[in-house]
Structure formats: structure tokens, C-alpha cells
Amino acid sequence: MMTADPNLNESTPPEPLLRLPEPDRARLAEALQELLAHGSILGLESGHLGLYTWCRQNYEWLRETASLAGLDVALLHEERMVQAIPRVGSMVLHLRQDATLVWLALWYAADVRWRDEGETQAFITVADLNALLRDQLLPDAVGQISRGRLREILRQAARFNLINFQASESFEDSGIEVLPAIRRVVPFRELAEWSEAANAFKKGEATIVATSEEEAEA
Numbered sequence: 001m002m003t004a005d006p007n008l009n010e011s012t013p014p015e016p017l018l019r020l021p022e023p024d025r026a027r028l029a030e031a032l033q034e035l036l037a038h039g040s041i042l043g044l045e046s047g048h049l050g051l052y053t054w055c056r057q058n059y060e061w062l063r064e065t066a067s068l069a070g071l072d073v074a075l076l077h078e079e080r081m082v083q084a085i086p087r088v089g090s091m092v093l094h095l096r097q098d099a100t101l102v103w104l105a106l107w108y109a110a111d112v113r114w115r116d117e118g119e120t121q122a123f124i125t126v127a128d129l130n131a132l133l134r135d136q137l138l139p140d141a142v143g144q145i146s147r148g149r150l151r152e153i154l155r156q157a158a159r160f161n162l163i164n165f166q167a168s169e170s171f172e173d174s175g176i177e178v179l180p181a182i183r184r185v186v187p188f189r190e191l192a193e194w195s196e197a198a199n200a201f202k203k204g205e206a207t208i209v210a211t212s213e214e215e216a217e218a
Contacts, residue, residue: 027054035084039160040181043080055082079180098145102153105132107186110178122178
């Protein structure tokens with residue numbers, strides 16, 4: 001019969017990994033959970049200003065801790081946003097083709113309003129989105145995305161802080177506000193890059209590599 005090594009019971013417990021006051025530990029945990037679940041923290045959204053402010057004031061703590069989870073963190077002052085950027089493949093989202101198409105359309109609609117029309121916010125309806133998909137992106141894709149599937153895609157985009165989605169009794173009248181986070185998640189710097197991605201989609205080659213969670217290919 002083996003006897004226990006008495007030295008194992010007398011070993012000194014390791015020091016805590018994070019020597020932070022309990023309120024800061026709680027805030028750090030909240031920030032990491034938000035980044036892992038949604039990909040970003042939006043300081044302009046109700047209820048998140050306090051968390052965004054804490055992240056800004058304690059950015060080094062957040063950055064070092066997030067790196068342990070495979071994330072880089074960008075602090076975007078102008079947009080009041082903390083953005084998670086995956087560093088490892090398992091943290092990357094690979095969209096199905098229909099979702100890729102919709103996210104391309106959302107980026108385009110927002111870019112037109114922000115860049116071409118000089119608007120500070122980008123509002124469209126589901127009817128506007130369908131018209132863009134039909135007339136400007138892929139005319140032959142009409143009818144391929146059902147209402148139910150489009151609703152799922154929009155809810156996914158809302159979960160990753162890319163849009164605010166306001167459902168209406170008539171689905172086509174539902175409101176979509178495209179949020180600035182889409183510029184980072186769908187990282188086109190200009191319309192030419194968007195056009196290349198749209199052409200790749202037409203050839204069946206497009207995949208948007210985005211946030212911090214993986215969706216399996218259908």
C-alpha cells in the first residue's frame with residue numbers, strides 16, 4: 001500500500017492569479033463574458049456605459065486577461081466600443097453562405113448612409129434589405145432566404161452587436177439599425193473590397209471571418 005507524501009499536504013497554495021479588488025474582478029469577469037458572448041462592448045448602448053468606462057480605465061488588465069482566452073482587444077474611443085479580435089481559429093466565426101450574403105448587404109447599406117449620405121446612423125427596414133439583396137447583390141438569390149431563416153440571421157447579427165433589430169407585426173416593416181461594430185467584424189475599408197467579396201460570393205468562394213464563436217457550415 002502506497003503512503004501519501006507528507007510534503008504534498010504541506011505545500012504552499014499558489015498565489016491568486018489576479019490580485020484585484022473584488023469589484024474589479026467582477027467587472028473584469030463581466031467584460032470578458034460580454035466579449036466572448038457578443039464580440040464587443042458598446043458604450044453607447046443603454047446599460048453598458050459603466051462597463052465600457054471601466055474597460056477604458058483598466059485596459060491593460062482587460063488586454064492581458066483576454067489574451068489568455070485567445071483574444072486581442074481593441075479600444076475604439078470615437079465609437080465608444082471595445083472590440084474582441086480572435087487570435088486562434090477556434091474562436092473565429094465562419095458564416096454560412098446565406099448569412100454571408102446578408103452581412104455583406106448590411107455592410108453595404110450602412111456604408112452608403114455613413115460615407116455617401118453623411119448620416120451618423122444607418123437605418124433600414126427588412127424590405128430595404130430584401131430589395132438590396134434582390135436588385136444589387138445577387139438577383140438570382142431571390143427566394144433562397146426564407147423569412148424564418150432571415151430572421152435567424154438578423155438575430156445572430158444582433159447578438160454580435162452588428163445591428164439593433166426592432167421586430168414589427170409585418171416582418172418586412174421591421175427596423176434595422178446597422179451599428180459601427182460591423183466595420184470591424186466585416187472589415188472592408190472601402191467599397192472596392194466589398195465588391196471583391198460580393199464577386200467571390202457569386203463564385204461560391206466567399207466566407208466572412210468574423211467574431212468570436214464558430215457556426216458550423218450547413
